[in-house]
Amino acid sequence: MDAQCQPRQRLLYLHARTPSVFSEILGYTLIEPVKGFEIEISGGEFEWPYGTVHDAVVDGWQIVQFPHLQSPFSDTELDVVGYEFILQKMEVIP
Template sequence: MTATTPAPATTTVRQQVLVLYLGTSALDSEVIGWACYDGTGRTARTTGDGEEPPYPTGLAALRDGWRLIQASQLIPPYPGHEYDVSFLKHEFLFEQLVTP
């Protein structure tokens, strides 16, 4: 008689991505822009679809279980361009792995 091992249960894991633009390069600074993407398909959020950010700071997202996977590189402005308006440069990318 041979023992059989049951096949492992497959758990589908999906990624949720949160992009936060902060006022400075510090994770505890204020969120000034954001975008959320849900790989589970449960929600269909888009950039700018709400008045309030999902978190007040990047640190709050970490405390809620989001994993930081990328922070923007700090590049000093070119001389004479310190006050130019351009893209939001303090971008932080977070992820959560969830089961749908």
């Protein structure tokens, strides 16, 4: 079967304010399964496709990794921004 006709994995990294899927998204990265695709920081106004992880799920994205909460928690140190959810859509890419 032609590889172009096979569903391919689209990836969406969403960094939410809290581990809840209903909290606001603070970080967004879409990765298309296309050769040579690169992610990019916007030099202008960025339009946020989704407000929450739940919005993305409603739009058909499936969560494949939930935020890791087992790591040590510090009550004084700040580290990365938000809690990372990884989502996918399996689609045939024309």
